[in-house]
Amino acid sequence: MQNEQENYNITPSNSESKLFGLTYRPTPSDRELEWDRTKVLLSKTDSKGNILYANESFIDVCGYDDFELMDKSHNIIRHPDMPKVIFKIMWEKIQTGEGFHVVMKNMSKTGRYYWVVNDLKTAKDNFGVLTFTGQQKSVHPDLISKIIEPLYRKLLQIQVASGVQSSENYLIGFLEERNMTYTQFIDQLIFTGVDTIQEKDDTIKVSIPKKKGFFSGFFADEKPTAKKK
Template identity: 30%
Template sequence: MTQKFGLTRGNFFRGMILGKRSGHVQVSDQPHGRSRPTGRESAFADNEIIVTKTDTAGRIRYANPVFLRVSALKLEETLGRPHSIIRHPDMPRAIFRLMWDTIRDRQEFFGYILNLAKNGDHYWVFAHVTASFGRDGSIVGFHSNRRRPSTSQVSAISSIYADILAAERRHSSPSQALAAGSEALNELLSKRRMRHDEFAFAI
């Protein structure tokens, strides 16, 4: 297996500390168009960290320069927009449901996400998503740091996600598709006797 740079818990969090020192951009909101997947990868380096922050509805309120470059977006096209503007059509919705359930429950989410840049290129990330809290303890938004996974990890998770996506696509109803995908994911985790975060770090 190739080196899992930054994807052990210790290395992942050390990378987050370094990432907080990088530059960032401020807020606006403008729409942008979507492109069909090109099959090309929008690459970023092992030592780079993609950082975004959203409000409680998932609208982007902060994005660092790495995010803008890799997603081929401009500042005015990004902030104030829903984070789903970079959602790839081959990404199972069941993973997003798990992510939202986890972070709204004030827990940390770790997982692999396939994203779609504005120009149609794609990029895989290993994401760490957490809630941000106000002084009164209420959730005021969400914070995400993403690192580049190894080639072997992408290969492994692509096969797993393809099976979950196939379960979703057997249903025309969005709610039934989501339920089928969630069932497929839960069956996988049950067979491996792992929580999702354990599964993500074991790949």
């Protein structure tokens, strides 16, 4: 079994500290990337998370050229604000062949961040080798600011103070209180905009436009904007 850092896609290897020895990993910016939120960002990786393919929308939004992405770890776009436990759960699920929905804060080549929900699917070739395909779409900003970002911030704080296992223990309790898995929790937020647990007698609710289609609720309710770097 691969070690935890590699398997959970949570820490770049030494070879990823630079891109071709020329460009260092970008410094995170507190500015959000503006992009066409109607686009589907598609990527495919091998069983180790190395990128095999990325569509034009993925390339356009992350800001890397295609030659910079191919055969590089998908965590080239990983944002340091992401708690490691989310990747831990993700890898455990998709390596068993299960689909997985995960909300992620990504980092572009310029250091700006962008939030997506990633629908991950697993496939096997004729030799039984796994590949993973992810379709990323935008998330309603209120879901991020009111529910996802506060949760991820708390998980990261626990991780820094007490380690990944303690962060995972908190997430397990958080989900058990709702009687849900992580994917069920994300699906509920996407489709209803509601976190069923009441805080001070008020249910946290986000107004999500009603649209048809499985991915429709993922879209932010706004007109497309030009990307800025």
